Amino acid sequence: MAGTGEGKKEEADYKRLHSFPLIRHTDMPEEMRVETMELCVTACEKFATNNESAAKMIKESMDKKFGSSWHVVIGEGFGFEVTHEVKNLLYMFFGGSLAVCVWKCS
Amino acid sequence: MSVRDTNVRAHARKGSNVQKTPGVKSTKAANKEKISSVCDETDVTDEEKTVEMGGGRIKGLVKPPDQLKLTDIEKKEKITKVLTTHNPNAPNNIARWSFKDRCFKPCVVDHTMHIFELEVNLVYKNSEEGRKEMLKQGLHEDDATVDTGAESDKEKTETSATPVEDGGEVEEAGEEDRPDSAASKTDKKEPKIANVFACSRATQTLDNPPREISCQIEPLPRSSFSASANQWEIYDAYVEELQKQEKNKEKQKAVPSEKDDKSQKKMVLMEAQEADFKKVKKEAKSLERMVNQNIYDKIVQDFAYYEDPADEFRFPKATLLPLWKFKYDQAKKLSVTALCWNDKCPDLFGVGMGSYDFCKQGSGMLLFYTYKNCSFPEYIYPTSSGVLCLDIHKQRTYLVAVGLYDGCVAVYNLKKEGKEPIYKSTAKTGKHTAPVWQVCWQNDDMDNNHNFYSVSSDGRVVSWTLVRNELVFTDIIQLPLIGADPEEPELAQMHLIPCGTSMDFHKQIDYLFLVGTQEGKIYECKTYSSKILETYEAHHMTVDTVKWNYFHPKVFISCSSDWTIKIWDYTINTPVLTFDLKEPVGDVAWAPYSSTVFAAVTTDGNVHVFDLNINKYEALCQQLVVDKKKTKLTHIEFNPTHPIIIVGDDRGNVNSFKLSPNLRLKPKGKDGPEVEAAKMETLLALLRKPE
Numbered sequence: 197m198a199g200t201g202e203g204k205k206e207e208a209d210y211k212r213l214h215s216f217p218l219i220r221h222t223d224m225p226e227e228m229r230v231e232t233m234e235l236c237v238t239a240c241e242k243f244a245t246n247n248e249s250a251a252k253m254i255k256e257s258m259d260k261k262f263g264s265s266w267h268v269v270i271g272e273g274f275g276f277e278v279t280h281e282v283k284n285l286l287y288m289f290f291g292g293s294l295a296v297c298v299w300k301c302s
Numbered sequence: 303m304s305v306r307d308t309n310v311r312a313h314a315r316k317g318s319n320v321q322k323t324p325g326v327k328s329t330k331a332a333n334k335e336k337i338s339s340v341c342d343e344t345d346v347t348d349e350e351k352t353v354e355m356g357g358g359r360i361k362g363l364v365k366p367p368d369q370l371k372l373t374d375i376e377k378k379e380k381i382t383k384v385l386t387t388h389n390p391n392a393p394n395n396i397a398r399w400s401f402k403d404r405c406f407k408p409c410v411v412d413h414t415m416h417i418f419e420l421e422v423n424l425v426y427k428n429s430e431e432g433r434k435e436m437l438k439q440g441l442h443e444d445d446a447t448v449d450t451g452a453e454s455d456k457e458k459t460e461t462s463a464t465p466v467e468d469g470g471e472v473e474e475a476g477e478e479d480r481p482d483s484a485a486s487k488t489d490k491k492e493p494k495i496a497n498v499f500a501c502s503r504a505t506q507t508l509d510n511p512p513r514e515i516s517c518q519i520e521p522l523p524r525s526s527f528s529a530s531a532n533q534w535e536i537y538d539a540y541v542e543e544l545q546k547q548e549k550n551k552e553k554q555k556a557v558p559s560e561k562d563d564k565s566q567k568k569m570v571l572m573e574a575q576e577a578d579f580k581k582v583k584k585e586a587k588s589l590e591r592m593v594n595q596n597i598y599d600k601i602v603q604d605f606a607y608y609e610d611p612a613d614e615f616r617f618p619k620a621t622l623l624p625l626w627k628f629k630y631d632q633a634k635k636l637s638v639t640a641l642c643w644n645d646k647c648p649d650l651f652g653v654g655m656g657s658y659d660f661c662k663q664g665s666g667m668l669l670f671y672t673y674k675n676c677s678f679p680e681y682i683y684p685t686s687s688g689v690l691c692l693d694i695h696k697q698r699t700y701l702v703a704v705g706l707y708d709g710c711v712a713v714y715n716l717k718k719e720g721k722e723p724i725y726k727s728t729a730k731t732g733k734h735t736a737p738v739w740q741v742c743w744q745n746d747d748m749d750n751n752h753n754f755y756s757v758s759s760d761g762r763v764v765s766w767t768l769v770r771n772e773l774v775f776t777d778i779i780q781l782p783l784i785g786a787d788p789e790e791p792e793l794a795q796m797h798l799i800p801c802g803t804s805m806d807f808h809k810q811i812d813y814l815f816l817v818g819t820q821e822g823k824i825y826e827c828k829t830y831s832s833k834i835l836e837t838y839e840a841h842h843m844t845v846d847t848v849k850w851n852y853f854h855p856k857v858f859i860s861c862s863s864d865w866t867i868k869i870w871d872y873t874i875n876t877p878v879l880t881f882d883l884k885e886p887v888g889d890v891a892w893a894p895y896s897s898t899v900f901a902a903v904t905t906d907g908n909v910h911v912f913d914l915n916i917n918k919y920e921a922l923c924q925q926l927v928v929d930k931k932k933t934k935l936t937h938i939e940f941n942p943t944h945p946i947i948i949v950g951d952d953r954g955n956v957n958s959f960k961l962s963p964n965l966r967l968k969p970k971g972k973d974g975p976e977v978e979a980a981k982m983e984t985l986l987a988l989l990r991k992p993e
Contacts, residue, residue, distance in 0.1 A: 214540040221527065275530030282523040289539055295531030301524065 214292035221287040232258070232286050236296045240270070247271060247294075254298060265302040271295060389413040594675050601625050605673075605946070610962040618916045620923040620964035622909060625946070626676035628653070628956040633667050638950025640692045641939040646699040648943040649673050650680065653956055656688025656707055658936070663688055663707055668714065673958060683714055683721055693754065695743045703754045703766075705738025711756050711766060713773070725773040727766070732775030734758035739803045744829075745812055755829075757802035757817055765829065779832050781819065806849045806858070816858060818845025824860060826872060838875060840868060847890050853897035853978035857986070861887040867902055869914075871986060878989050879918065883910060889937045891947075897978035898985060899965060901947055903935035909949055911965050914985055922965060927957060 217237050222229050235257055243250035251268040258266035262284070269276060272293050278285075284300035389411075396409035425432045595602065605625050613620060633655045640654030655667040666688035670681035687708035695701040700716040704723070710733055712723035727733045736759030743754045744765075753767040761781040767774045781800035801820035808814040813829045822841035825834045841862035851857040857878075861867045863886040868877035885904035893899035898914040907928035910921040927949060928935065937950040945961045969977055 213544060214537075218539055218543050220539060221529065223525075271531065273530075273532035275528070277526060277528035279524050279526045282525050285527055287527070287529055289531070289536045292540060293533060293536060295536060297529075297531075299527070 218289045219286065220289060220295075221285070223283050223285055225283060228262070228283075229286065231261070232298060233288060236286075236288060236298065237290060240290050240294055240296065254296075258298065258300070262300065263302075266298060266300050269295075269297040387413055389415060590678070591674050594677055598626065598676065605944075605960060608960070613962050613964045617964055618913075618922055620911065620962040622911070622923060622925050622927065622947070622959035622961065624927070625958040625960055626673050628671045628673075628676050628679075628958070630667075630669055630679050630682075630954065633669060633954040636667060636688070636954050637934075637952030638936050638954060638956060639666075639688065639690050641937045641948055641950050641956070642692050642694050643939060643942055643948075644670075644694050644699045645696050645942055647672070648941060651939070651941075651948060652692050652694055652702060653679075653950065654689035654692040654704065655954060656690055658952075666706065668692065668702070668704055670716070671956065681716055683723075685712070690737055691740045693741045693743050695752065698752065701743075701752060701768075703741040703743060703756075705741045705756055705758070707737045709734035709736055709738060709758060709760070711738055711741060711754075711764075711773075713754075713768060725766075725768055727773055727775065731773055732764060732777070734760050734762060734764070736760040736801070740805045742805060742807055742815075744807065755805065755807075755815070757805040759799075759801040759803070759820070761800045761802060763802060763805065763817060763827070778829055779817075779827050779834070781817065781825065782834065803844050804846060804848050808855070809850050809852055810855050816848045816850070818848040818860060820844045822862060822864070824848055824870075836872065836875070838870065840870075840877070841866065846888060849890065849892055851897055851982065852892055852894055853975050854982035854986075855979075857897075857982060859890055859892060859900060861890040861902055863887070867900075878986060879914070881912070881919075881921075883908075888935055891938050891940055893940050893965075894942050895940075895945075895966065896968065897982040901938050901940065903938045903949055905934040907931075907933055907935055907951075909935065909938065909947070909959070911947075911961065913965060913967070915981055916964075916967070918985070918989075923962070927959065 217233055219229070219233060224232060235254055239250040239253045239257075243253065247270040251270045254268045254270075255266050258268070267278070272295070274295065276297060278297070278299055278301070280299035280301050286296075286298045288296050290296060392411045392413055394411060396411060397406045398409045399405075400407045425435055427433070427436065604623060608623065610621055610623065636655035637657055638653055639656040639658065640652075642652045642654075644650040644652070650670060650672045653669045653671065655669060657663055657666075666685040668681075668683040668685060668689055669679040672680050685704070685706060687706040687710065689704055690707055691705040693703045695703075702714045702716065704712045704714065706712065711727045713725040715724045718724060734756065738756050738758045741754055741756045743752070747753055747767060751767045751769055753765055755763060755765050755778065757763050762777055763779040763781070765776045765778050767776070781802055783800065800823075802817050803820050804818035806816050815827055815829065817825045817827060818840070819825070822839070822843055822845060824838040824840045824845055826836040826838075827834055840860050841864050843862050843864040845860055845862050848860040849858060851859070856871050856873060857869060858872060859867065859869050865882055865884055865886060867881040867883065867887055867890055869879040871878050883902065883904050885906045885908070888903045888905055890900055890902040893901070896913070896915075898916075899912065901909060901911045903909055907926050909923070909925050909927050911923040912921050916922060928951060930953075934952045935949055936952055939948050941947070945966050946958055947961065948956055948958045950956045969981065
C-alpha cells in the first residue's frame, strides 16, 4: 500500500513538473516559434479531451496567420515521416503525454 | 476685289437663286461680277419667288396680293436705273501708315453690305455641280435634287425601291465614311462634302494579338523530418530537460564570480606588454633581482656585515648608515603617509602615498618595496584618493588595510591579481565622512572573521569585519564633543567635532586602545564599551602618533606638531618624560628589540634616536638624512627583525638606515621580554623618585 501511495505521489509530481511545453525539434524563426508554441498550448488546453478539435484549431489558426497549407498531428503515440517547407516545422511535447507536430507543406 | 469675287461665287454655288432670275436678268447681266446686295426691293421679291418656285416646284406665276397693277403700256415703259457699287455712306478718305512702303496710303474701304444671307445645300441637278454630285453618288437617280448630306432622307426614298440596292448603298456610304479605306479615297478627286448632321460613326482598330508570358520560381526548399512519439520518449525528454534546467541554475550561481575573473583578466590583457610579460614573469623577476643584487652589492654587504667601528670610541653617540633608497617615478609628487613592515617577510614593507596638504589632494598610491629590489616597487595599487594609513595583517600578511583621505577604508589582497581592493567601504556601509587617519588590524573575532579598526576626523572609531563578500562595520566609539568642556567655550565653537588622528592597540590587552585627537588629547578606550576610561591632556596640537611600548604594558609614547615627544605611564595623567625636539615631530616609533629605544622624525629632516637606558634627556643620534632642504620627513618605522629603520619623506622617497651598534645595546648575558620590561620598570621607578 505504501508503494502505491508513493507511486501516486510520484505521478502527481510528474504531472506537475512535466506540464510545460517542451520543444523537441523546430527550425522556425524565434518569433514564429513562440507564437506557434503558444497556439499549441492554448489549443491543447482548450480541447484537453479532444485532440482532433485541438489539431483543427491549430491548423486553421496557422493557415490564417502564416498562409496555407499547414498540417497538424496531435497524439500520445505516433510515428511520422513528413516533408515540410524549410523553417516551417515544430515538433513539441506538452502536458507530459502529448506530442504535437505542426508543419507546412503546400 | 478678289475676296469679293469668291464671295459671289460661293453664293452662286450654294444658293441656286442666281441663275434663273428672269426679272432682273438684264440689269444683272451688266454687273454679273459685281452683284451688290444693295438692290431694288422688287428684284428681291422676284428672286424670292423664283426661289420658291424652284424649291417648292410650283409651276406658274404667283402674284403677291399687294402687287401694283400696271397696264401693258406702263409695263413696256423702260425705266432706267443705274446701280452703283459705291456705298454712299462709306468713308472715302481714310489713310493708314504702311510700314512696308514707309508712307501713308489711302485705305481701301469695303463697299459691300450684306443685307441677307442664306446658306442652302440644295443643288440644281441640271447644273454642273448637280451632275457631278450625281456622278459621285454614282447613280442613275432621277431625282431633281440630290441631298448629299442627309442620308436618312435618301434612305427613305430608296427603301421604296429595292432593299438589296439599299443595302449596297448603305455599305457604300459606310465605305465613304471610313477614313482608312484607301480605295474610296483614290476614287474621289473632289473634296468631300462634310457631314453636317451628327450621326453615329464606328471605327475599328487592329486588335493586339494576345501573348503568353510565363516564368518559374525556384521551388520552396523542403526537407523531411521524421520522429516517433510515445509515452516513454516523452517522459525521457521531460526528465532530461528538468535535469538541464537544474544544471543551468547551478551555473548561473557560479557565473558572477567567473565573470569577475574574466573582467580582471581582461584588464590584464589590455596591457599587452604585461600579457606577454606574464609568461616570463617569474624569470624576469629573478633576473631583475640578480641585476639589482649586482648593482647594490656594496649596500647588501653593508647591511649584512658592516658595524661602525667608530662607535666604540664615541660612546654613547651613534650614527645611522644609509642603505637603500626607494623611489618610484609616478609617486614622486606624493608624500609618504604611512609605512608598515610585513611581519613574515622582513624585507618587504608597504608605503602609503598621499598628501597631507588639504589643497593638493588627488589620487594616491599603495606601494610595496622589498630591499631585494629597491629600483621598482614589488606591488603597485593606484587609489582614487590619497592613502593616509595602512596596516598589514600580522598573521595573514597578504591582507592590507588602507585608510583613504576620502573616508573610505579598503582591504587589498596581495595574492590576488588586479589593482582593485577586495573590500571597500561605501557610503552605504558606514564610510567615514572625513579622512581616515589610522587603521589597525585586530585579532580575528570569534567567528574567525578578520577585523580591523579605523579612526577618522569625523570622530568615530569603527570596527570593520571582513565577512565573505562584504565589509561589515560596527561603530565602537564616538569621541566626546569638545563643547562639553565648559571652561573653553570659544575653542569649543571652533571645533565642535573631535578629530581622531591616531590610534594604537595595547600589545597585550587586545581590547584596550588609545586614540589621539587633533585637539591634543589622548583617550583611553575599550572596544566593548563606548565609555572613555581616561583622558590625557597630552599636547597643544594634533597628536600625530601614539604608540604602546612593545615590552612594558603600562608605557606609551606620543608625539605632536607642538615639537614634543611624551612618554606616559597610563596609570598617571601626566607624562613621565617629555622631549622637546625644537621642530614639529612627524612620527615616533618604539624599537622592537628594546623597551627603551625609540626613534622620531622631525619636519626639518632629522632623525632622532633615543635610548632611555643610556640617556634620558638627549638623543643618542640626531642625523640629517635628507638630500635637499625643505624636504620634510613624515614617517619612521623599525624593521621587526633587522636593525634597520625606514624613513619616508614628503617627496615620495623612502630611505633605509642601519642603526649603529650603540643603538642596539642589550643588557649583557640576559635576553628576553621580561628583561626589557624590567629595564623600563627600573627607569620608571627612577623617574618617579624625584616626585
